[in-house]
Amino acid sequence: xxxxLSDILEAAERIRPYIHRTPVWTSASLNQRVGAQVFLKCxxxxxxxxxxxxxxTNAVFSLPEAQAxxxxxxxxxxxxxxxxxxxxxxxxIPAYIVMPHTAPQVKKDAVQGYxxxxxxxxxxxxxxxxxxxxxxxxxxxxxxHPYNNEKVIAGQGxxxxxxxxxxxxxxxxxxxxGGGGLLSGTAIAATETRPxxxxxxxxxxxxxxxxxxxxxxxxxxxHNPKTVADGLLTSLGTLTFPIIRQRVEQxxxxxxxxxxxxxxxxxxxxxxxxxxxAAVPLGLLLERKVNLSGLRVGVILSGGNVDLSKLPWQ
Amino acid sequence: xxxxLSDILEAAERIRPYIHRTPVWTSASLNQRVGAQVFLKCxxxxxxxxxxxxxxTNAVFSLPEAQAxxxxxxxxxxxxxxxxxxxxxxxxIPAYIVMPHTAPQVKKDAVQGYxxxxxxxxxxxxxxxxxxxxxxxxxxxxxxHPYNNEKVIAGQGxxxxxxxxxxxxxxxxxxxxGGGGLLSGTAIAATETRPxxxxxxxxxxxxxxxxxxxxxxxxxxxHNPKTVADGLLTSLGTLTFPIIRQRVEQxxxxxxxxxxxxxxxxxxxxxxxxxxxAAVPLGLLLERKVNLSGLRVGVILSGGNVDLSKLPWQ
Numbered sequence: 001x002x003x004x005l006s007d008i009l010e011a012a013e014r015i016r017p018y019i020h021r022t023p024v025w026t027s028a029s030l031n032q033r034v035g036a037q038v039f040l041k042c043x044x045x046x047x048x049x050x051x052x053x054x055x056x057t058n059a060v061f062s063l064p065e066a067q068a069x070x071x072x073x074x075x076x077x078x079x080x081x082x083x084x085x086x087x088x089x090x091x092x093i094p095a096y097i098v099m100p101h102t103a104p105q106v107k108k109d110a111v112q113g114y115x116x117x118x119x120x121x122x123x124x125x126x127x128x129x130x131x132x133x134x135x136x137x138x139x140x141x142x143x144x145h146p147y148n149n150e151k152v153i154a155g156q157g158x159x160x161x162x163x164x165x166x167x168x169x170x171x172x173x174x175x176x177x178g179g180g181g182l183l184s185g186t187a188i189a190a191t192e193t194r195p196x197x198x199x200x201x202x203x204x205x206x207x208x209x210x211x212x213x214x215x216x217x218x219x220x221x222x223h224n225p226k227t228v229a230d231g232l233l234t235s236l237g238t239l240t241f242p243i244i245r246q247r248v249e250q251x252x253x254x255x256x257x258x259x260x261x262x263x264x265x266x267x268x269x270x271x272x273x274x275x276x277x278a279a280v281p282l283g284l285l286l287e288r289k290v291n292l293s294g295l296r297v298g299v300i301l302s303g304g305n306v307d308l309s310k311l312p313w314q
Numbered sequence: 315x316x317x318x319l320s321d322i323l324e325a326a327e328r329i330r331p332y333i334h335r336t337p338v339w340t341s342a343s344l345n346q347r348v349g350a351q352v353f354l355k356c357x358x359x360x361x362x363x364x365x366x367x368x369x370x371t372n373a374v375f376s377l378p379e380a381q382a383x384x385x386x387x388x389x390x391x392x393x394x395x396x397x398x399x400x401x402x403x404x405x406x407i408p409a410y411i412v413m414p415h416t417a418p419q420v421k422k423d424a425v426q427g428y429x430x431x432x433x434x435x436x437x438x439x440x441x442x443x444x445x446x447x448x449x450x451x452x453x454x455x456x457x458x459h460p461y462n463n464e465k466v467i468a469g470q471g472x473x474x475x476x477x478x479x480x481x482x483x484x485x486x487x488x489x490x491x492g493g494g495g496l497l498s499g500t501a502i503a504a505t506e507t508r509p510x511x512x513x514x515x516x517x518x519x520x521x522x523x524x525x526x527x528x529x530x531x532x533x534x535x536x537h538n539p540k541t542v543a544d545g546l547l548t549s550l551g552t553l554t555f556p557i558i559r560q561r562v563e564q565x566x567x568x569x570x571x572x573x574x575x576x577x578x579x580x581x582x583x584x585x586x587x588x589x590x591x592a593a594v595p596l597g598l599l600l601e602r603k604v605n606l607s608g609l610r611v612g613v614i615l616s617g618g619n620v621d622l623s624k625l626p627w628q
Contacts, residue, residue, distance in 0.1 A: 044585045264622060271618035273585040304585035308578060309627065312354045 003150050008157035008185065011058040015155060018057050018090055022046055024165070024166045029269045034285040037296045039170065041163040044274050044304025048082040048114070050231075051159050051182055051302050052146070056083035058155030059144045060091050068093050070140035071078035075121075075128040077103040078231055079303055080146035085116030089098060096141050098131045100124075106307060147181030148237030157185030163298050164193060171295040174281035176302050177201035177210045177251060178232035180240030186300060187247035198249050200290065202281040204228075205253040209235040210244065212252050228256055228312045231277035231303065252290055258283035260312045276312060280303040316557060317464050319506035322471035322499065325372040332404055336360050336473070338480045343583045348599040351610045353484065356479040358588050358618025362396040362428070364545075365473050365616050366460070370397035372469030375406050382407050387598035389435075389442040391417040392545055393617055394460035399430030410455050412446045412506060414438075420621060425548050426486045461495030462551030471499030477612050478507060482582050485609040488595035490616050491515035491524045491565060492546035494554030500614060501561035505574065516595040517568040518542075523549040524558065528565050529606055542570055542626045544618065545591035566604055572597035574626045590626060592616040 026075045060072060071094035074084050076245040081097045088095035095117045099108065100123035113117055121131035134209075135141060145152065158184075160173060173190050175309035177183045181199075203210050207225035213236055221235035236244065244251075262282035266274050278301045285292065339354040357365035385408030385436055388398050395411045400579060402409035409430045413422065414437035425432055435445035449455060453519065459466065473496070487504050491497045494515075501513045517524050521539035527550055535549035558565075576596035580588050592615045599606065599613075 049585060050533040267587055267622060271363060273581055273587060308581060308625070311621065311622070311625075314628070 002239070003153045003157070003185070003188055005188060006105065007150065007154035008161060010188050011054070011151070011154040012158045012161055014061050015054055015057040015158065018061075018087070018175050019054055020046055021162060024163060025270065025272070027270050030265070033265065035260070035293045036285060038256065038285065039163065039167045039296065039298045041159055041300045042272070043159055044272060044278060044301050048079060048086055049303055049305040050079035050083065051156060051300065052079040052083035053086065054154035055149075055152035055181060055266075056080060056144060057087040057090070059149060059151040060084070060087040060093070062151045063142060067142055068270060070098055070142065072144045073098065073132055073135050073139070073141040074144050074146060075099070075132045076146055076168065079305055081107070081116065082110050082114055084144055085111050085114035089115040094139070095137045096135045098128055098135060099168050100128065104307065113179070113184050129213075145237075147179030147234070147240045153181050153185045153239065154241070155185070157184045157189040158297075159300050160186040160189040161193075164190070164298070167296070167298060169296060170194075170199040170298040171199060172200060172292060173298040174200050174202055174284060174298070175300045176232055176277050176280040177203045177244070178228070178277070179234040180210065180236045180244050182244035182300060182302060183248060184240040187243060200284070201244065201248055201251040202284040203251050203253050204232055204259060204280060205255050207232050208253050212249040213241060214245065217245070227259075229259055229277040229280050231275065232280065250290070252284050254280050254283040254287060258287045262286050264313055273304045273306060274301050274304060275303045275306050316553070317467045317471070317499070317502055319502060321464065321468040322475060322503050322570045325368070325465070325468040326472045326475055328375050329368055329371045329472065333368055334399070335361055335476060337478060339584070339586070341584050342580070347579065349602075349607045350599060352599065353477065353481045353610065353612045355473055355612065355614045356586070357473055358586060358592060358615050360617075362393060362400055363617055363619040364393035364397065365614065366397035367400065368392040368472050368501070369463075369466035369469035369495055370394060371401040371404070372456060373463060373465040374398070374401040374407070377467045378424065381456055384456065385479060386409055386458045386548065387412065387446055387449050387455040388458050388460060389413070389446045390460055391421050393619055395421070396424050396428055399425050399428035399504070403429040408453070408455065410449045410453060412442055412449060414442065418621065423580070425485060437613055443539055459551075461493030462553045467495050467499045467553065467557070469499070470496045471503040473614050474500040474503040474612075475507075477614070478504070481610070481612060483610060484508075484511060486512040486514060486606055487518055487612040487614070488514050488598060489614045490543070490591050490594040491517045491558075492570060493548040494524065494550045494558050496614060496616060497562060498554040498557035501557060505561045506537070514598070515558065515562055515565040516598040517565050517567050518546055518573060518594060519569050521546050522567050525565040525567050526557060528559065531559075532626040541573075543573055543591040543594050545589060546594065564604070566598050568594050568597040568601060572601045576600050578627055587618045587620060588615050589620045592618065
C-alpha cells in the first residue's frame with residue numbers, strides 16, 4: 001500500500017478549512033545570486049510555522065470518530081509535536097506528546113500552548129518508544145508518526161499541489177529531506193500531475209542517510225548525525241524510501257556552510273525567517289553541484305521555527 | 315509652502331514603476347496579543363528594505379534633467395543612503411553619500427552595492443555638513459535631505475495611500491517618528507482622504523524629541539539620544555514639525571523593553587524580519603498607554619535592515 005494522487009487531493013479538501021494557503025514568493029536578488037528563477041512556497045508562514053501542520057491535520061481529521069476520541073500520540077520535540085497538538089485541539093481531542101526532558105523550554109512551551117499534554121522521558125530513542133507505548137496502553141491514543149504514515153505523507157503533498165496551481169510551469173521542485181515525508185508527498189503530487197517535472201531532495205552532508213540509501217538501494221539510517229538543520233536528523237522510513245526511490249531524480253547533499261549562508265541570505269535580503277532545515281534546498285542552489293541554471297525552480301520553504309537566542313552565525 | 319495631498323498622489327504616479335507595492339499583513343496571534351485588529355504595511359519588503367526608497371525615488375525623479383545630471387548628495391549612514399543610491403542608479407545619475415568613517419562595513423557595502431559614491435568624514439554633524447558642502451561645491455550635486463524635503467515627505471506618504479486602498483476602513487494609523495518624514499507624509503495622506511482617521515506617532519522614550527516638541531509647541535532637538543531604534547535618532551525638521559503639529563493626534567513614547575519585545579514577537583510569530591525602528595509602533599500597542607482596544611489599526615512597518623550579528627536580545 002502506498003500513497004496516491006487521490007490521497008493528496010482528498011487531503012487538500014480535508015485540511016483546507018484549517019490550514020493557511022501560504023504565498024509563493026520570488027526575489028530578484030535570490031534569482032541573480034543562484035542563476036535560476038526561484039519560486040518559494042512559504043510554509044514558514046504556515047500555522048505552527050511549518051509544513052508539518054498539513055500532514056498532522058490530515059492524519060487527525062482522517063480518524064474515525066471513536067478512535068479519534070481517545071486522542072493521538074507522537075514522540076517528537078520538533079515541529080511535528082506542535083503540529084499534532086494544534087491539529088488535535090482543532091478536532092477537540094487530546095494530543096499526548098512524548099518528549100525528552102532535555103528538550104528546550106521554548107519547545108515545551110509551544111506544545112503546551114497548543115494544548116498538548118507532554119510526557120517527559122529520557123533522551124534516547126528506546127525511552128521515547130517505551131514511554132509512547134505506555135501512553136498508548138493507558139489512553140488508547142493512536143500513534144501519528146511524523147513521516148512514516150500515509151495520511152501524513154498525503155498531507156505534506158498538498159503544499160506542492162498549491163505551488164503547482166500558482167506556478168504551473170516549473171521545471172524542478174526541491175525540498176529538504178529528513179524522514180522523507182515532505183519529499184515523498186511532493187514527489188507524488190509533482191510526478192502524477194506533471195510527468196516531466198523533476199523532483200530533487202536536498203540533504204545536509206552531515207546527515208546524508210537518504211543520499212546513501214539511494215546509492216545502496218536500501219535504507220541505511222544515520223547514526224548520531226550532527227547538522228545545523230536540526231529538523232533533518234531523522235532517517236528515511238519504510239513508507240517514504242520506496243516512494244523516493246521511484247519518483248525522486250536524486251538526493252543532493254549540501255555543506256553546513258552553504259546551509260548557513262543560504263539561511264542568512266534569506267533573512268538579510270528577503271526579510272523572512274526560515275529555519276536551517278528550510279535553507280538546505282537554497283544551499284543546494286548556492287553550491288551548484290547540480291546544474292539548474294536558468295530553470296524555473298520551485299522550493300518548499302519548510303518552516304520558520306528558530307531559537308532566536310542561538311543563531312548559527314554567532 | 316507645505317506638502318499637499320496632490321503632491322502625494324503625484325508622487326505615487328511618479329514612483330510606481332520603480333517601487334514594490336508592498337503587501338498588507340495580518341496575524342491572529344498579534345491581534346490577540348495587543349487586543350486590536352492590526353494591518354501591517356510591510357515596507358520591510360520594500361526595495362532596499364525600507365520605506366525610505368519611496369521618498370528618495372520621488373525626489374530623484376522630480377529633478378529637472380539638467381539638475382539631475384549633476385547628481386544627488388546626502389549625508390547618511392542609514393536607509394536613506396541606500397535608498398538614494400538605488401534611486402539615482404535607476405535614473406542613471408551619480409549619488410554622492412557622505413558617511414562617517416566609523417559607519418559599519420555592512421552599510422558601506424550596501425551603498426556601494428547600489429552604485430553610491432561614498433565620501434568618508436569624521437563622525438560629527440559638523441564634519442558631515444562640511445564634507446557635504448565640499449561635495450556640492452565640487453560636483454554641483456543637489457542635496458536630498460532624508461526628511462526635511464517636500465518631495466521626500468510626499469514620497470513617504472504613498473505607503474499610507476496604498477494601505478488605505480487595501481484597507482479603507484481603518485480607525486488609526488501608527489508610524490514611528492524620527493525626523494518625521496514618514497509620519498508627516500502619512501498624516502497628510504490619511505487626514506486628507508479620511509478626515510476622521512486618527513494618526514499617532516510612536517517614538518522611543520530615549521529619543522523623545524518629537525514628544526517634547528509637541529508639548530512645548532516648538533522644535534526641541536534630541537541631544538545624543540541612545541535607543542535600540544537606531545533609525546529614529548534624528549530630530550524633527552522645520553518642514554515636518556508643523557505638519558505633525560497640525561495633523562497628528564499625539565506622539566506616544568515607547569520603552570526600550572517594549573520595542574525589543576515587539577521586534578522579537580514579530581520575528582518569532584510572524585516570521586518576518588523588522589528592524590527595531592519598525593517595532594516601535596508595535597511596542598506602543600503592547601504597552602497600551604493609549605487605549606486602542608478593538609480598533610482597526612494600520613501600522614507602517616518601516617523597514618527590515620538589521621545587523622544579524624548584533625541582535626538586541628543577545
